Amino acid sequence: MAERGLKIIDLRASVDGKEILRGIDLEVEPGSVHALMGPNGSGKSTLAFALSGHPRYTVLGGSATLDGESLLALPPDRRAKAGLFLSFQYPAAIPGVSVANFLRTARSAVQPEDLAPAKFRKLIFEQVEALDMDPGFLGRYVNDGFSGGEKKRLEMLQMTMLAPKYAILDETDSGLDIDALRAVGNSVRGLRKSEAGRETGFLIITHYPRILEHIAADRVHVMVDGRIVKSGGPELADEIERVGYDALRDEISGNVVA
Amino acid sequence: MSSPSSSLERAIAFAPTPAGLEAALEILERAAPGSSAATLRREALARYAEVPAPPGSSARGWRHNYADLPFEGLRWSSERVAIDDRPNRTETASAEDGEGFWSGGLFHLGSTYFAPRRTDRVDPRIIVVPLDDAAHERPDLVGPLRGTIVDWRTDKFAALATAFENCGAFVYVPDGVVLEAPILLAWAGRDRNDPEAVFPHVVVALGAGARATVVEQIVGHGDGLACGIVEVHVGPGAQLDYVALQSADEGTRLLMRRGAACEAGATVRWHLADLGGALARDVVDARLAAPDARAEISALFFNTGWQHVDLATTVEHASPRTSSTTVVRSAATDRGQGRYLGNIAILAGAHGTDASLRDDALLLSSNAHIDSIPALEIAANDVKAFHGATIGSLDEDEIFYVQSRGIARPEAIRMVALGFFEPAIARFPSERLREQIRVALDAKIDAATEQPE
Numbered sequence A: 001m002a003e004r005g006l007k008i009i010d011l012r013a014s015v016d017g018k019e020i021l022r023g024i025d026l027e028v029e030p031g032s033v034h035a036l037m038g039p040n041g042s043g044k045s046t047l048a049f050a051l052s053g054h055p056r057y058t059v060l061g062g063s064a065t066l067d068g069e070s071l072l073a074l075p076p077d078r079r080a081k082a083g084l085f086l087s088f089q090y091p092a093a094i095p096g097v098s099v100a101n102f103l104r105t106a107r108s109a110v111q112p113e114d115l116a117p118a119k120f121r122k123l124i125f126e127q128v129e130a131l132d133m134d135p136g137f138l139g140r141y142v143n144d145g146f147s148g149g150e151k152k153r154l155e156m157l158q159m160t161m162l163a164p165k166y167a168i169l170d171e172t173d174s175g176l177d178i179d180a181l182r183a184v185g186n187s188v189r190g191l192r193k194s195e196a197g198r199e200t201g202f203l204i205i206t207h208y209p210r211i212l213e214h215i216a217a218d219r220v221h222v223m224v225d226g227r228i229v230k231s232g233g234p235e236l237a238d239e240i241e242r243v244g245y246d247a248l249r250d251e252i253s254g255n256v257v258a
Numbered sequence B: 001m002s003s004p005s006s007s008l009e010r011a012i013a014f015a016p017t018p019a020g021l022e023a024a025l026e027i028l029e030r031a032a033p034g035s036s037a038a039t040l041r042r043e044a045l046a047r048y049a050e051v052p053a054p055p056g057s058s059a060r061g062w063r064h065n066y067a068d069l070p071f072e073g074l075r076w077s078s079e080r081v082a083i084d085d086r087p088n089r090t091e092t093a094s095a096e097d098g099e100g101f102w103s104g105g106l107f108h109l110g111s112t113y114f115a116p117r118r119t120d121r122v123d124p125r126i127i128v129v130p131l132d133d134a135a136h137e138r139p140d141l142v143g144p145l146r147g148t149i150v151d152w153r154t155d156k157f158a159a160l161a162t163a164f165e166n167c168g169a170f171v172y173v174p175d176g177v178v179l180e181a182p183i184l185l186a187w188a189g190r191d192r193n194d195p196e197a198v199f200p201h202v203v204v205a206l207g208a209g210a211r212a213t214v215v216e217q218i219v220g221h222g223d224g225l226a227c228g229i230v231e232v233h234v235g236p237g238a239q240l241d242y243v244a245l246q247s248a249d250e251g252t253r254l255l256m257r258r259g260a261a262c263e264a265g266a267t268v269r270w271h272l273a274d275l276g277g278a279l280a281r282d283v284v285d286a287r288l289a290a291p292d293a294r295a296e297i298s299a300l301f302f303n304t305g306w307q308h309v310d311l312a313t314t315v316e317h318a319s320p321r322t323s324s325t326t327v328v329r330s331a332a333t334d335r336g337q338g339r340y341l342g343n344i345a346i347l348a349g350a351h352g353t354d355a356s357l358r359d360d361a362l363l364l365s366s367n368a369h370i371d372s373i374p375a376l377e378i379a380a381n382d383v384k385a386f387h388g389a390t391i392g393s394l395d396e397d398e399i400f401y402v403q404s405r406g407i408a409r410p411e412a413i414r415m416v417a418l419g420f421f422e423p424a425i426a427r428f429p430s431e432r433l434r435e436q437i438r439v440a441l442d443a444k445i446d447a448a449t450e451q452p453e
Helices: A044-052 A076-082 A099-110 A117-130 A135-139 A148-162 A178-193 A209-213 A235-257 B018-031 B038-050 B131-137 B156-164 B396-403 B409-425 B431-450
Strands: A006-015 A018-028 A033-037 A057-066 A084-087 A094-098 A166-170 A201-206 A219-224 A227-232 B104-109 B112-114 B127-130 B167-173 B183-188 B200-206 B211-220 B225-234 B239-248 B253-262 B267-274 B279-288 B294-303 B308-317 B323-332 B337-346 B354-363 B369-378 B384-392
Touching (some): A006 A044, A018 A033, A018 A057, A018 A201, A018 A227, A033 A044, A033 A235, A044 A057, A044 A084, A044 A166, A044 A201, A076 A099, A076 B396, A084 A148, A094 A099, A094 B396, A094 B409, A099 A135, A099 B409, A117 A135, A117 A148, A117 A178, A148 A166, A148 A178, A166 A178, A178 A209, A201 A209, A219 A235, A227 A235, B018 B038, B018 B156, B038 B156, B104 B127, B127 B131, B156 B200, B156 B253, B167 B183, B167 B211, B200 B211, B200 B239, B211 B225, B225 B239, B239 B253, B239 B279, B239 B431, B253 B267, B267 B279, B267 B308, B279 B294, B294 B308, B294 B337, B294 B431, B308 B323, B323 B369, B323 B409, B337 B384, B354 B369, B354 B409, B369 B384, B409 B431
Parallel strands (some): A033 A219, B104 B183, B167 B200, B183 B211, B200 B225, B211 B239, B225 B253, B239 B267, B267 B294, B279 B308, B294 B323, B308 B337, B323 B354, B337 B369, B354 B384
Antiparallel strands (some): A006 A018, A006 A057, A219 A227, B104 B112
């Protein structure tokens, strides 16, 4: 059996001809929580899209494997079937497609012949309640006219329904009030406690450390200008909160000079 | 299958000429002496020759010229068949399909009306009969309406339909009668290899406070022609849902003209789905000439292959506090062509009018084309009017989002495209109809996405 983990080695990628990722090395082990932090424009979201296979993002080199399966040549749906999930910072609206229908289709695509309809319904209602959502939500069109908080809750609902092997949360905390943030934390913890999500690994992309008060990270990485410049334990997030990215950047460039 | 072979002996080759009409009149006179409406038909044919053809689309891929539509090789007949054996093969829901689902209905193969085996299924409170029977038996009801709502004198193809009318239906729902189940008027093609020219004329009248749904369905017809008139009169405070669902064969041409007149506080809801045909010209009007009348129009079409749809809707606000909502969703792929003319006219004196028109079109291939031409004409003060139109292609961010949930690209495209139609589908009046439309659209998307672009 191939070695498990979401392994990214020397990944380089560009958007619209501009190189954004300049050699990323990162490994998310099953069941672990990694936080990826960095200032705006450092390439965090590009990493999420490149891993998920967005057609606008071109991989220039390197590799990404999920439990030994190479991701980069697969279309986005096959990456999801392999066990990758991306919680979008700005999820697209799909007018005319109900949340319930979307979830059912996605679940049966990712885990075919898995749940009987009655069990699926039970699970979905449990999750809706856990996320503190109105069940009427299920009849609405996907993200169509949703508030920012509703969109992020729907991302979390999808994550728990799909129970991926690895979940990337791209700035899921941005623009959320404290209740929504708590709901996000609850769904990550809920997934990790569940049978299906016991071994899910998380890559939490964030600008601010505050989401890490709700989801404890095992490892923290700092990304600047398309590279991971520093990695450490949870204390690294505290340091960033204290000194900010600029100080960190200075420290790093100082190191480079030295 | 027991076929109505006798009708073949009473058929002629259709020709929109005086000689062609005289041949038709001979058949009509033989069937029912003295009731062929010969004078009216001759006048209508003269108007057909005089009235200019509507302009075609100027789009490069538009293949039909209204001034020069070929009508060769079409059979014209006029007959009803009172046989007990319903044909086994029907491509549409029949009046007996689904116990209690229909309040009544009329079923045609080609122009030939089949008297249903069990007419007692028609709700006893209402009238659903062939138009000629109604004209004979209830001239008091039919006389004031027939030919008064759609003006064939100014519409080339309505004139043609009047001259060669060979089937029709009359639906009457008296004052205060509220029908739960819809009324079905169905036209199925008789024989794909022996195309017919079918000229239906439907008249629907709802009394004060009545409520009903009429479902008109046209399927099959091979390389045939369906050219018809639908006139609906909605009494004070009454509500009519009229569904026109067309899934004709890919060689069929349809030239349909439908009009509604609403009395005070009445609501007419036109629901149109053009899913088939080589050319479907659909002209729909709602005239709101009494206070507080309301019109809702929901229409959708999806042109695949070489299909052309030419849709025009007009709501005329001619009285105070009238309101209307028009929602159109259209898509085209392959070499499909579409045109939509959306008109709202608010006449002087129609103060307090509230009108909206929303039209969105989706192009799924580079050879497909849809023109969208909204027109708003306001001659009254104190009115609210809105119109908005978009034409676009599929949004790659939406497709990516769906794909990122494990759904393969063709399925993602299907989901997004079907979702695009949903705002129009959702306005159709029953889940059964909505599902029928979704299934038909789904099959069309399948056929379209299988072909390499």
